[in-house]
Amino acid sequence: MPPADAGGDAAVPRNTSGPSARERRSQHKRQAVLDGARREFLQHGYAASSMDRVAAAAGVSKATVYGHFADKQALFRALTEAMVGERLSELFGASAQQALPAEPAAALRELAARCLECRHSQPQFLDFLRLVIAESERFPELAKTFLAQLERTGVGRVTALFEAIAGAAEAELRARLFMGALVHLILMQDLLHGREVAPVDREAYAELLVRLVSAPPGTPG
Amino acid sequence: MPPADAGGDAAVPRNTSGPSARERRSQHKRQAVLDGARREFLQHGYAASSMDRVAAAAGVSKATVYGHFADKQALFRALTEAMVGERLSELFGASAQQALPAEPAAALRELAARCLECRHSQPQFLDFLRLVIAESERFPELAKTFLAQLERTGVGRVTALFEAIAGAAEAELRARLFMGALVHLILMQDLLHGREVAPVDREAYAELLVRLVSAPPGTPG
DNA sequence: AAAACTGAACTGAACCGTATAGTAACTGCA
DNA sequence: TGCAGTTACTATACGGTTCAGTTCAGTTTT
Numbered sequence: 257m258p259p260a261d262a263g264g265d266a267a268v269p270r271n272t273s274g275p276s277a278r279e280r281r282s283q284h285k286r287q288a289v290l291d292g293a294r295r296e297f298l299q300h301g302y303a304a305s306s307m308d309r310v311a312a313a314a315g316v317s318k319a320t321v322y323g324h325f326a327d328k329q330a331l332f333r334a335l336t337e338a339m340v341g342e343r344l345s346e347l348f349g350a351s352a353q354q355a356l357p358a359e360p361a362a363a364l365r366e367l368a369a370r371c372l373e374c375r376h377s378q379p380q381f382l383d384f385l386r387l388v389i390a391e392s393e394r395f396p397e398l399a400k401t402f403l404a405q406l407e408r409t410g411v412g413r414v415t416a417l418f419e420a421i422a423g424a425a426e427a428e429l430r431a432r433l434f435m436g437a438l439v440h441l442i443l444m445q446d447l448l449h450g451r452e453v454a455p456v457d458r459e460a461y462a463e464l465l466v467r468l469v470s471a472p473p474g475t476p477g
Numbered sequence: 478m479p480p481a482d483a484g485g486d487a488a489v490p491r492n493t494s495g496p497s498a499r500e501r502r503s504q505h506k507r508q509a510v511l512d513g514a515r516r517e518f519l520q521h522g523y524a525a526s527s528m529d530r531v532a533a534a535a536g537v538s539k540a541t542v543y544g545h546f547a548d549k550q551a552l553f554r555a556l557t558e559a560m561v562g563e564r565l566s567e568l569f570g571a572s573a574q575q576a577l578p579a580e581p582a583a584a585l586r587e588l589a590a591r592c593l594e595c596r597h598s599q600p601q602f603l604d605f606l607r608l609v610i611a612e613s614e615r616f617p618e619l620a621k622t623f624l625a626q627l628e629r630t631g632v633g634r635v636t637a638l639f640e641a642i643a644g645a646a647e648a649e650l651r652a653r654l655f656m657g658a659l660v661h662l663i664l665m666q667d668l669l670h671g672r673e674v675a676p677v678d679r680e681a682y683a684e685l686l687v688r689l690v691s692a693p694p695g696t697p698g
Numbered sequence: 699a700a701a702a703c704t705g706a707a708c709t710g711a712a713c714c715g716t717a718t719a720g721t722a723a724c725t726g727c728a
Numbered sequence: 729t730g731c732a733g734t735t736a737c738t739a740t741a742c743g744g745t746t747c748a749g750t751t752c753a754g755t756t757t758t
Contacts, residue, residue: 281702281703281757281758282701282702282703285702285703300524301522301524301611303521303522303524303525304524306746306747306748307747307748307749308746308747308748316703316704317703317704317705317706318704318705318706318748318749318750319703319704319705319750319751319752320702320703320704322748322749322750323702323703327748327749328748328749386610386611386613386614388669389607389610389611389664389668389669390522390607390610390611392607392668392669392670393607396670399668399669399670400669400670400671400673400674402669403665403669403670403671403674403675404674404675407674407675411675426685429677429678429681429682429685430685430689432662432677432682433658433682433685433686433689435661436657436658436661436662436665437654437657437658437661439661440656440657440658440660440661440664441653441657443610443661443664444624444657447610447613447620448609448610448613448620448621448623448624449613449617449620449621449624450621450624452621453621453624453625453628454624454625454628454632456650456653457650460650461650461653461654464647464650464651464654465654468651468654468689468690468692469689471689471692502723502724502735502736502737503735503736503737506736506737527712527713527714528713528714528715529712529713529714537737537738538737538738538739538740539714539715539716539738539739539740540716540717540736540737540738540739541736541737541738543714543715543716544736544737548714548715549714549715
């Protein structure tokens with residue numbers, strides 16, 4: 257019987273000299289399973305996905321799948337939790353850190369532009385977002401993990417920008433508003449095929465958004 | 478064999494004096510099927526829903542279900558297309574028309590408040606939104622129908638408000654931005670359980686949103 | 699030898715859609 | 729009014745398929 261690690265994430269290196277060749281091979285298979293599961297779950301959603309197809313997509317026998325993950329739910333959880341950080345950091349993390357302009361307003365514009373073209377730069381992100389929303393009742397802890405990571409990676413970073421622009425008082429709310437308007441547009445235009453119903457000029461949208469949300473904190477009325 | 482109306486929407490009144498008693502009875506059963514389907518699909522999503530459970534929830538035999546709808550897809554389409562207008566008009570339609578203040582800024586505030594408490598006032602709307610997003614690849618025309626109706630019911634109405642506030646030029650974009658920020662907050666806080674991760678002060682959010690998005694159209698920079 | 703994997707068969711259950719046999723209600727005609 | 733014909737429905741069962749998860753004998757790799 258296989259070691260039935262099965263769903264947990266026990267990494268058990270027991271030797272001084274790194275992972276043995278067997279362990280490396282096993283981890284490689286495990287990764288193959290996750291890759292196959294990614295294709296399957298992103299394409300069909302949770303309920304309509306088949307473990308046989310996962311095994312086939314991974315180029316692995318079904319027994320191997322169940323050797324690494326206890327059941328369908330465990331595999332799904334492992335996959336999505338791995339994807340949360342990965343997808344978000346590709347959107348707000350490394351690449352955003354790479355070349356964001358120093359001037360805050362310009363940084364906002366650049367960030368908005370990157371988000372709004374995520375359909376091209378991160379096509380898997382849309383499928384992932386759909387999956388998280390679709391399964392937010394069946395797997396609430398997955399949605400929470402996603403949001404917690406989004407708080408750190410997205411809201412945190414943007415809040416810092418707004419503190420430099422409009423003072424600390426409303427910075428976090430402004431950041432949420434900024435992110436919200438962007439994510440919403442992606443959702444409607446790209447995920448729900450709004451492009452084919454009522455296309456929106458993304459540049460104009462982003463420009464107006466940056467301008468409005470950067471307004472000084474004066475309190476009229 | 479039943480007439481196999483089956484999925485289409487052929488209403489065939491052949492008499493002068495309204496629907497016959499048989500037809501009334503039949504329509505009543507059809508509505509029962511739709512009600513059962515609503516419970517089932519909203520709770521389990523499309524793939525995980527069972528036609529047997531739909532029939533049971535409707536208090537109807539399975540043959541009756543298939544007498545009224547050709548197959549699972551046809552039932553799902555009929556249900557969701559019926560729900561699109563229903564859900565949206567409850568959110569932006571009659572109730573919004575009923576008591577919206579005359580002063581535009583106040584109207585915006587009222588609209589925002591109503592949207593942000595939709596979790597209490599329209600609990601089914603969240604499940605419906607999740608369903609639309611989850612099945613936006615399998616049933617793209619459903620998503621488009623939803624968006625088209627949202628354009629008329631939501632964006633259209635709000636655009637008129639912004640024309641009264643900030644001039645016609647950017648009114649539509651402002652309306653999209655306004656709606657987007659609201660829908661996004663609902664999505665994150667209510668659908669994805671963000672309340673339990675990082676709760677947001679909705680009143681402050683709405684107030685800041687109204688203030689920023691009502692700013693005069695001056696063009697600095 | 700031992701761990702990990704393969705391939706294939708298998709179980710038990712759920713599901714979709716159809717079919718059948720029988721029942722209750724309504725309609726039109728006498 | 730009475731009676732046959734039609735319509736919609738119920739209950740049940742069935743065929744065919746799919747699926748999650750298990751088992752096991754055999755093979756590769758260390």
